[in-house]
Amino acid sequence: MTRKKPATLSDIAATIGVAPMTVSRVVNKSGYVSEEMRERVLQAVAEMNYRPNGLARSLKRQRTETVGLVLGDISNPYSTEIANAVREGLSAGGFNLFICISEHSAKEDIAAFDSLVDHNVDGIIVATRSNKEGDERLAGIADRYIPVVVVGRDFHHDQVDSIAADNFSGGYEATQHLIDLGHKRIAFIGASFNDRANLKRLQGYLAALTKHDIPIDERLITGKKETASESPGYSTEKIGYEGMKRLLSLPNRPTAVFARNDFTAVGAMTAVKEAGLAIPRDIAVVGFDDTPLALHTLPPLTTVRQPMRLQGQLAAELLLRRIKNREIETENRVLECELIVRQSTV
Amino acid sequence: MTRKKPATLSDIAATIGVAPMTVSRVVNKSGYVSEEMRERVLQAVAEMNYRPNGLARSLKRQRTETVGLVLGDISNPYSTEIANAVREGLSAGGFNLFICISEHSAKEDIAAFDSLVDHNVDGIIVATRSNKEGDERLAGIADRYIPVVVVGRDFHHDQVDSIAADNFSGGYEATQHLIDLGHKRIAFIGASFNDRANLKRLQGYLAALTKHDIPIDERLITGKKETASESPGYSTEKIGYEGMKRLLSLPNRPTAVFARNDFTAVGAMTAVKEAGLAIPRDIAVVGFDDTPLALHTLPPLTTVRQPMRLQGQLAAELLLRRIKNREIETENRVLECELIVRQSTV
DNA sequence: GCGATGTATGTTAACGTTAACTTAATATCA
């Protein structure tokens, strides 16, 4: 059996003996077509299993009604929530979403940008970590007036809207909460210097300590100075578990820990329980992100909720706005985080 | 400032006074071009910030070097691992990956298929749950000889390769394991009848009980008969928690539970602990999937590992194979699962 | 009866690229 090529608009036109344009009008419901002709065309379309060629259409129309989303990794509630919210926002506006994964590599970041630009998407939402080469390419794209919105990425350009959670104040509040409970030896688990959001959380932690005249003890800050691409964000239970083990072996161990995120917190909690200590009596634990998991740890986890969905919604909204009209002021939104107190600290 | 249109290949050709074809040859490194000309062109390309228009190129070349992946939801280690493995397999072959999310809705499933077909992707990998309308559309796509591979989806077509984990024997082994440990009252948490994989796990569970002459008690099977689109696969801790609560309130409560997946198992464990019972002494728990989480529950979770990465790798491999040559026998692979025994059952 | 308007089609050219062919100059070799 030989493979037959898909029918084109001209094929349809030829078989029923009309001009291609007439078929186009029926398919696109535009312009004048008689009811009789409409039916003839529609029947042929159905019979020949015709589908418009999107490439040709987009090439001619100069728009694809498609938006690209670049994520660092997919195995991460943050990415997940953003993607879902973006998708909803876009499909409400009639746009399709294509997602690309960069695995936190600058090279893949760029490959994703290029691939999306090559497919002439109408706009791009970028939610990967900043890196020099990627930023340069992104600037080049924005320079060409392709609508771009960045989420949680440290990138500035006069054509690019940005959205981020206030990780600094989130970290500050989490630490403040522990201080309010009387803790003096508060640890930070999972510091990472090439992840901007994480860094901000750490800075918030440091600021809160400083504000309350609590000396900063470097031994209480675990983490590593990664240089390049790093770990699958998701399985950071390991980081938490190992970090906590190290902290517990200190001569003067902490009475509270602030973990970079909920997964790290879960790992830390496991280490605490294994050591025969109680949470929060011996060690209080705070996480970050308020993932669904946080409700189901034992005890339930105090954590900082960042508005993930809202970030995704806003990203979709700002991008659609910019697609409609490129000549607008850029917006840079910073969204508040909220401390959710549960039983792991009280 | 007025927005200038991006430079085209002809623009480049015009500014340096050569034929467009010459520029094309330089850009694509094909055919003969003198070294001197090459440099002239390359310089103009750089100066004018030129990027080939992928739509036009794909339209002409009749291929996009892009593959689409349709996932039911993104908030799910299963989707995640598959996506990562597929991505790796494809990028090794020089293909780009676009991911679409259907939110387990037949309508969105179809929208995703159509969007991908409209963008003329070279092939599609489908990892969503089966549904009638979606299957019909998918068959129509496969009929047009567009390469399609399904992963964990119950779909048969003489042009479509399929890959699935052996959920039945996974469920069987998990249950067998509990029976071997002497359990007679074994519950199943989170039954769902519109999720094929889940159904198979349940059937494996039932088969193991039957094989060992253990009567099936319907009260020990929790779950609901959902009709349509369902829950965000990911936060099924709730299902596990609530299911376990119900089981614990039975007059003759189970001594072991087999949960549909690890998240459900975690929820169940929380309920067990809250009731003041010990795992595995009072109630043994088995999960499914072997997510990273399973190592960090307390106690660590016995679970059934399904080869997620392998499924993704195979999907990429089979799809690329079919893209290269459509006239090949279809393959239907069923991959073994492996019971990982940890402390939640022993 | 005549311009104005509405309806139903057809024609042309273009979106940006490249496969396939053509032309022309230069190099190679028996």
Added chain:
DNA sequence: TGATATTAAGTTAACGTTAACATACATCGC
């Protein structure tokens, strides 16, 4: 030396669609 390759371009037409314009007939109000 002439035949044959090789190199370096240019020309044409097409991928499948649609915007813009052109044509033709019917209807309408006056």
